[in-house]
Amino acid sequence: xxxxxxxxxxxxxxxxxxxxxxxxxxxxxxxxxxxxxxxxxxxxxxxxxxxxxxxxxxxxxxxxxxxxxxxxxxxxxxxxxxxxxxxxxxxxxxxxxxxxxxxxxxxxxxxxxxxxxxxxxxxxxxxxxxxxxxxxxxxxxxxxxxxxxxxxxxxxxxxxxxxxxxxxxxxxxxxxxxxxxxxxxxxxxxxxxxxxxxxxxxxxxxxxxxxxxxxxxxxxxxxxxxxxxxxxxxxxxxxxxxxxxxxxxxxxxxxxxxxxxxx
Amino acid sequence: xxxxxxxxxxxxxxxxxxxxxxxxxxxxxxxxxxxxxxxxxxxxxxxxxxxxxxxxxxxxxxxxxxxxxxxxxxxxxxxxxxxxxxxxxxxxxxxxxxxxxxxxxxxxxxxxxxxxxxxxxxxxxxxxxxxxxxxxxxxxxxxxxxxxxxxxxxxxxxxxxxxxxxxxxxxxxxxxxxxxxxxxxxxxxxxxxxxxxxxxxxxxxxxxxxxxxxxxxxxxxxxxxxxxxxxxxxxxxxxxxxxxxxxxxxxxxxxxxxxxxxx
Amino acid sequence: xxxxxxxxxxxxxxxxxxxxxxxxxxxxxxxxxxxxxxxxxxxxxxxxxxxxxxxxxxxxxxxxxxxxxxxxxxxxxxxxxxxxxxxxxxxxxxxxxxxxxxxxxxxxxxxxxxxxxxxxxxxxxxxxxxxxxxxxxxxxxxxxxxxxxxxxxxxxxxxxxxxxxxxxxxxxxxxxxxxxxxxxxxxxxxxxxxxxxxxxxxxxxxxxxxxxxxxxxxxxxxxxxxxxxxxxxxxxxxxxxxxxxxxxxxxxxxxxxxxxxxx
Numbered sequence: 037x038x039x040x041x042x043x044x045x046x047x048x049x050x051x052x053x054x055x056x057x058x059x060x061x062x063x064x065x066x067x068x069x070x071x072x073x074x075x076x077x078x079x080x081x082x083x084x085x086x087x088x089x090x091x092x093x094x095x096x097x098x099x100x101x102x103x104x105x106x107x108x109x110x111x112x113x114x115x116x117x118x119x120x121x122x123x124x125x126x127x128x129x130x131x132x133x134x135x136x137x138x139x140x141x142x143x144x145x146x147x148x149x150x151x152x153x154x155x156x157x158x159x160x161x162x163x164x165x166x167x168x169x170x171x172x173x174x175x176x177x178x179x180x181x182x183x184x185x186x187x188x189x190x191x192x193x194x195x196x197x198x199x200x201x202x203x204x205x206x207x208x209x210x211x212x213x214x215x216x217x218x219x220x221x222x223x224x225x226x227x228x229x230x231x232x233x234x235x236x237x238x239x240x241x242x243x244x245x246x247x248x249x250x251x252x253x254x255x256x257x258x259x260x261x262x263x264x265x266x267x268x269x270x271x272x273x274x275x276x277x278x279x280x281x282x283x284x285x286x287x288x289x290x291x292x293x294x295x296x297x298x299x
Numbered sequence: 300x301x302x303x304x305x306x307x308x309x310x311x312x313x314x315x316x317x318x319x320x321x322x323x324x325x326x327x328x329x330x331x332x333x334x335x336x337x338x339x340x341x342x343x344x345x346x347x348x349x350x351x352x353x354x355x356x357x358x359x360x361x362x363x364x365x366x367x368x369x370x371x372x373x374x375x376x377x378x379x380x381x382x383x384x385x386x387x388x389x390x391x392x393x394x395x396x397x398x399x400x401x402x403x404x405x406x407x408x409x410x411x412x413x414x415x416x417x418x419x420x421x422x423x424x425x426x427x428x429x430x431x432x433x434x435x436x437x438x439x440x441x442x443x444x445x446x447x448x449x450x451x452x453x454x455x456x457x458x459x460x461x462x463x464x465x466x467x468x469x470x471x472x473x474x475x476x477x478x479x480x481x482x483x484x485x486x487x488x489x490x491x492x493x494x495x496x497x498x499x500x501x502x503x504x505x506x507x508x509x510x511x512x513x514x515x516x517x518x519x520x521x522x523x524x525x526x527x528x529x530x531x532x533x534x535x536x537x538x539x540x541x542x543x544x545x546x547x548x549x550x551x552x553x554x555x556x557x558x559x560x561x562x
Numbered sequence: 563x564x565x566x567x568x569x570x571x572x573x574x575x576x577x578x579x580x581x582x583x584x585x586x587x588x589x590x591x592x593x594x595x596x597x598x599x600x601x602x603x604x605x606x607x608x609x610x611x612x613x614x615x616x617x618x619x620x621x622x623x624x625x626x627x628x629x630x631x632x633x634x635x636x637x638x639x640x641x642x643x644x645x646x647x648x649x650x651x652x653x654x655x656x657x658x659x660x661x662x663x664x665x666x667x668x669x670x671x672x673x674x675x676x677x678x679x680x681x682x683x684x685x686x687x688x689x690x691x692x693x694x695x696x697x698x699x700x701x702x703x704x705x706x707x708x709x710x711x712x713x714x715x716x717x718x719x720x721x722x723x724x725x726x727x728x729x730x731x732x733x734x735x736x737x738x739x740x741x742x743x744x745x746x747x748x749x750x751x752x753x754x755x756x757x758x759x760x761x762x763x764x765x766x767x768x769x770x771x772x773x774x775x776x777x778x779x780x781x782x783x784x785x786x787x788x789x790x791x792x793x794x795x796x797x798x799x800x801x802x803x804x805x806x807x808x809x810x811x812x813x814x815x816x817x818x819x820x821x822x823x824x825x
Contacts, residue, residue, distance in 0.1 A: 038588075038592055039592070040588060040592065042581065046479075047479065048339075048478075048479030049312070049335075049337055049338070049339050049575070050337055050339040050340075050478070050479055051337065051351065051476075051478045051479055052336065052337070052351045052354040052355035052532070053478075053531075054335075054337075055305065055334065055335070055336040055337065055355035055358070056354070056355050056358045056531075058334050058358075059305075059334075059355065059356075059357075059358030059359040059360075059363075060358050062301075062303060062332075062334070062359060062360055063358065063359065063360045066301060066302070066303065066332075066360055069588075069592075070334070071581065071584050071585075071588070071596070072575075072580075072581070073578065073581040074575055074576055074577065074578070074580075074581065075575070076574075076575050076576040077576075079479065079480055080541070088577065088578045091578040091582070092578035092581035092582050092585065093585075094585075095581070095582045095584075095585025095586050095589065095692070096585040096588060096589065097585075097588055097589045097592055100585075108517075108541065109518065110516075110517065110518075111515075111516030111517060111518055111519075112516065112517075112518035113518075160531045161515055161516040161528075162516065162517065162528075162530060162531050163531035166358070166531065213577075215574075215576070215577045215579075216572075216573065216574030216576055216577055216605065217605055252637075252687055253636075253637030253638065253687040253688065254634075254636065254637060254638075254688065255635065255636075255637050255638035255639075256637075265687075265688075267688060268579075268582075268686045268688050268689035268692065269578070278606070278634065309742075310742065311602075311741075311742030312575070312598075312600055312601070312602050313600055313602040313603075313741070313742055314600065314614065314739075314741045314742055315599065315600070315614045315617040315618035315795070316741075316794075317598075317600075318568065318597065318598070318599040318600065318618035318621070319617070319618050319621045319794075321597050321621075322597075322618065322619075322620075322621025322622040322623075323621050325564075325566060325595075325597070325622060325623055326621065326622065326623045329564060329565070329566065329595075329623055333597070342742065342743055343804070371780075371804065372781065373779075373780065373781075374778075374779030374780060374781050374782075375779065375780075375781035376781075423793075423794045424778055424779040424780075424791075425779065425780065425791075425793060425794050426794035429621070429794065
């Protein structure tokens with residue numbers, strides 16, 4: 037363990053929920069360094085959470101534990117899990133939140149969080165983040181082995197994940213996140229683009245509108261016109277220079293995106 | 300001291316105020332671990348702040364110092380205080396902010412923050428959080444005794460606090476907080492409910508509407524219908540499965556809640 | 563180095579951008595203490611960012627590194643810089659963000675961030691915060707000398723900064739920030755006011771409205787009437803007791819403020 041725990045939730049920052057989770061973590065391991073990824077995931081939006089987690093987590097040092105809690109099924113039948121990949125530990129509900137991460141970095145060990153010795157004495161029906169996930173993360177950060185937390189399991193994907201353009205002629209994806217600046221981020225990765233930001237020889241259509249694909253940076257783009265580029269997460273994004281692509285196009289999460297080769 | 304200071308304010312996160320407080324704390328004690336509870340308390344809402352503080356603070360390790368600043372009377376006659384309870388230290392204005400906490404965990408020592416040796420050299424009229432409360436907290440975190448900060452005092456309650464249903468036939472309370480998910484949280488605690496989330500043999504009325512009391516979890520509830528349950532803070536809450544009770548009922552802070560026994 | 567890095571951006575708190583920057587910092591120096599100033603700067607508002615940074619940074623301990631990223635020109639011709647002043651280190655884009663700070667605390671050493679050894683292996687066109695500024699800050703926090711990061715440079719001011727009333731008869735400034743409480747903060751400093759908050763012998767006009775200048779604290783002010791006072795940043799502010807000066811006056815960023823001596 038690096039001594040670092042990241043935290044991603046849909047709890048917002050107005051209530052006591054995030055602090056309660058941090059208090060439980062620090063009560064078990066007072067020397068933890070807790071880093072917020074975000075608490076502003078749209079309430080109960082598992083897909084958005086999975087994308088944000090995958091985009092942020094890989095920048096952290098090896099041995100970081102990522103605790104992620106977006107949990108519409110709390111108190112129902114979904115299970116809690118802890119998992120180890122080559123570089124990281126993950127703790128959270130088994131509802132698809134980890135699909136994006138595990139598609140790239142599959143876990144070599146997964147357990148179901150069933151051992152009451154590593155839960156709070158009273159488990160509420162509505163706040164497993166505080167009562168089950170935080171204690172599990174706290175104890176893992178102290179070095180207890182994963183298998184102490186419960187029986188072994190296997191991770192099963194819940195959603196179709198990122199769409200990758202390799203040699204195909206065309207590919208259909210969708211907008212999965214609108215960021216603070218109004219950039220529309222899709223689930224499409226263009227492997228053939230390399231490290232170049234430009235979309236050579238590709239036609240990109242957002243809903244029914246064909247987009248500009250020439251500019252590789254905001255500064256190269258003309259004002260007010262939406263254009264497609266490879267964003268900082270390696271995914272195809274739609275942007276407007278000094279403006280909001282979300283406002284200019286009226287498009288948002290769920291809008292279809294079509295990529296087609298020109299020749 | 301645990302080396303942990305929590306921070307709760309109504310400063311928001313857009314301005315320099317929170318950072319100035321943290322800078323003062325770290326200038327006095329650079330190895331502090333500062334944990335935000337929230338900075339999104341509705342401006343000057345002392346009751347809401349008191350509820351959030353009480354709901355979050357008990358999860359932190361023994362020896363944590365809780366610094367809370369919601370201070371509409373800054374520069375006027377209200378006093379600043381530091382207090383020690385069995386497990387924690389508290390610093391902030393003496394305006395009712397600590398009523399909820401001290402009702403459950405009464406302080407055995409209270410002092411008035413009057414000693415200028417533990418304040419910034421220049422005290423502004425409008426920002427005692429930075430100039431008086433942060434320095435007091437910083438010095439306490441280094442282990443100086445409470446009595447150095449000023450003369451001894453006694454804590455006096457400012458507001459009626461939480462309403463507790465023990466053996467009474469009925470009890471009147473009110474909604475004191477609307478959380479991010481639209482859950483309506485009341486100031487009513489049902490002691491007879493034990494650890495069970497269901498409200499057996501009780502009739503709950505929000506404003507004029509009688510609520511469903513059967514479901515103990517979100518998953519057990521029917522869609523779109525507001526229902527009462529015991530929330531994760533141990534208080535009676537009104538929720539809607541996969542929705543916002545705030546939007547569905549149109550109720551908010553101050554709406555009366557009546558609990559009555561059915562037999 | 564104090565081991566403390568502050569972070570100020572316009573990234574907001576919904577996306578993965580802040581966490582990616584923190585992950586890069588911690589991957590280089592896992593023992594850093596990262597403190598958020600704010601991430602809620604209005605998108606691409608360099609002047610507002612400069613004011614907030616200047617108001618917050620001086621409260622931090624000597625040796626703190628301030629990493630500030632508001633970067634509308636990313637990928638274009640603006641340069642990145644690292645600078646050392648008497649007490650602090652600064653890293654960020656060279657676009658005017660540091661004007662306010664350096665007007666008071668001029669840097670004795672400035673370098674341009676050009677050395678690829680202290681950048682991520684792949685530098686994106688749109689996220690130099692993560693790829694160039696965070697690695698530079700992380701390596702500086704480990705003690706490498708400034709000159710390793712790139713060639714020496716000089717800082718050149720971009721904007722007119724704060725307006726200071728010394729002996730003049732009158733002075734024109736403007737509102738540069740509206741805080742969470744609706745206080746209107748100007749770029750005017752009244753040196754003759756000393757530590758007293760009242761504006762003796764001065765006439766203050768906001769747009770066309772002459773303001774009350776008598777009250778020195780919120781408690782001394784009459785309700786609902788906007789008044790001018792020296793705020794906690796040492797600048798002339800316009801406030802309304804228990805209310806929002808922004809809402810009451812309808813004024814905001816850019817509104818002119820005129821200060822005139824009465825005799």
